[in-house]
Amino acid sequence: xSIAHYQQVxxxxxxxxxxxxxxxxxxxxxxALASIDPNQxxxxxxxxxxQTVCAGDCxxxxxxxxxxxxxxxxxxxxxxxxxLWERVGKEPSGTAFNSLTQLEFEKGIPxxxxxxxxxxxxxDALYGRLSAPRYFMLDTFRKLxxxxxxxxxxxxxxxxxxxKHRNAAMAHLMKSFDNFNNDVxxxxxxxxxxxxxxxxxxxxxxxxxxxxxxxxxxSSGKQVLTSLQNKQLNSLLFTSGLYDAAGDFxxxxxMPGKSGVSGAILAVLPNKFTVAVxxxxxxxxxxxxxxxxxxxxxSHKLDISIF
Ligand code: GLU
Numbered sequence: 108x109s110i111a112h113y114q115q116v117x118x119x120x121x122x123x124x125x126x127x128x129x130x131x132x133x134x135x136x137x138x139a140l141a142s143i144d145p146n147q148x149x150x151x152x153x154x155x156x157x158q159t160v161c162a163g164d165c166x167x168x169x170x171x172x173x174x175x176x177x178x179x180x181x182x183x184x185x186x187x188x189x190x191l192w193e194r195v196g197k198e199p200s201g202t203a204f205n206s207l208t209q210l211e212f213e214k215g216i217p218x219x220x221x222x223x224x225x226x227x228x229x230x231d232a233l234y235g236r237l238s239a240p241r242y243f244m245l246d247t248f249r250k251l252x253x254x255x256x257x258x259x260x261x262x263x264x265x266x267x268x269x270x271k272h273r274n275a276a277m278a279h280l281m282k283s284f285d286n287f288n289n290d291v292x293x294x295x296x297x298x299x300x301x302x303x304x305x306x307x308x309x310x311x312x313x314x315x316x317x318x319x320x321x322x323x324x325x326s327s328g329k330q331v332l333t334s335l336q337n338k339q340l341n342s343l344l345f346t347s348g349l350y351d352a353a354g355d356f357x358x359x360x361x362m363p364g365k366s367g368v369s370g371a372i373l374a375v376l377p378n379k380f381t382v383a384v385x386x387x388x389x390x391x392x393x394x395x396x397x398x399x400x401x402x403x404x405x406s407h408k409l410d411i412s413i414f
Contacts, residue, residue, distance in 0.1 A: 108409065110158050116408045117150050117162035123404060124148060124386070124397040131388025131396035134368040139266040140170075143369075143387050150384040150401050151308035155320045161309050168305040169385050170263045172367030173204070175301040176226040177315065177344070178247060183220075183229045184336050186236045194232060194286055195225045197343055204350045204393065205273050207280065215284025217277075219347040221365065224277040230298045231278075234289045241300035251317070251324055251331075252310035260303045267299035274298070302367070311373060311383035318344075318363075318375045341375055345413070352392035359403040361412025370395040374402050376411055 128146050135141035149163035183191050200218040202209045210217060210224050217225035230240070237243045241259065249257045274295055281287040287294075306314065317324045322337035324330075332340065344363035349356040349372075356364055364374040370387035372395055382405065386397035406412055 110154070110160055113152055113154075113160045113409075114162070116405065117152065117160055119408070120150060120401050120404045121148060121162040124401050127397040127400055128386060128388060131370075131386075131390055133370070133387045134389060134393070136368075137263070137266040137270050139260070139263045140369065143169075145386075145388040147370075148384075148386045148397055148401075149308040150382065150405075151312045152380045152382045153309070153312035153316050154380045155316065155325050155378060157325055159309050159313070163308075165309055166307055167385070168307045168310075169371060169387070170260050170303045170305055170367075170369050171311060171371050172302045172369040173221070173226070174311065174365050174367040174371050174373050175244070175304060176221050176229075177318075177340070177365050177373065178244065179226055179229050179233065179298075179301060180220045180340060181332060182237075182244070182247065183232050184332060184340070187232060188336075191229070191232060195220050195228050199347045199353055201351065205277070207273070207276055210277060210280050215281040215286040217281075219343060221343070221347045222350075223274055224281065227274060227278050227294065227298055228281055228286060230301070231281075231287050231289050231294045234294050234297060240297040244297075244301050245304060248304055248306065248310075248314050250327075251314040252306060253313065253326060254310055257310065258305060259300050260305050264296075264299045264303035267302060268296060271295050271299070308383040308385050311371065311385075312381045315373055315375070315381050315383075319377055319379060319381045321378075341377065344375065349394055350392050352390075352394055356394070356399060359399065360406050361414055362402070362406065363413070364402070366394045366398070368393050370398060372398040372402065377413060379411070
């Protein structure tokens with residue numbers, strides 16, 4: 108398939124999803140997100156041979172929120188390998204991304220690294236191995252996306268921290284079960300800063316291109332994950348990347364993916380490309396309404412999936 112064909116398809120999608128932009132509801136759990144204009148859309152493909160195509164507001168940056176959880180897991184797998192799985196599971200949660208009850212029943216071991224508790228415990232693991240986690244994470248995105256101007260949105264990070272109580276409750280609960288080593292507030296500050304990293308769709312697709320390329324960053328040739336870890340991470344994304352709606356996403360899109368409450372979604376077509384989409388209006392599961400439809404249209408129009 109040619110790049111020109113990808114471009115034509117993305118242009119069509121940007122037009123077709125327009126009526127959906129006003130249908131979702133922007134995340135309102137912090138003021139910094141509640142004030143975002145819902146009427147935005149962008150989609151970008153980054154191919155494993157280093158080409159980019161984009162449609163919509165391509166230069167518009169947004170905080171990546173939970174899509175950062177994929178990089179958190181990546182950095183932790185690099186440092187801990189399989190030992191990480193003693194502290195976090197690999198199963199879909201079947202409950203809300205910020206559920207406390209499951210954590211209580213399951214003795215402080217979160218179901219997977221893509222729900223909040225799982226990402227927070229993974230941050231705790233990273234905190235023990237990095238001297239300045241938020242700068243390291245920012246630098247990782249800058250290098251992989253190839254842009255030194257990428258920053259952390261301080262207003263969003265501060266707002267998350269101010270309204271941290273539920274995430275703090277999860278961390279304290281894990282501490283009570285002996286599954287948390289560092290100071291809760293310090294780890295949460297890192298976690299919120301990871302969530303508040305700002306990228307546009309092109310940068311987001313590019314930063315995660317290694318997921319489509321057997322763990323190798325196609326710009327630098329650097330091995331980010333081993334091929335085996337890359338397969339395992341993509342498998343977990345397929346089963347657990349879309350909060351409590353991973354089944355519906357898998358059914359409609361046929362690719363592994365990860366969403367964030369800002370309205371960002373990343374999806375992976377192994378050996379071909381990563382695709383990032385952004386539209387802030389969310390459905391009841393916290394996933395972008397136009398974003399999911401855009402990826403569904405992409406998979407239908409190009410007749411692609413992992414199956
Ligand atoms: N910063 C958000 C939180 O922890 C991330 C939520 C998300 O994108 O799922 O509540």
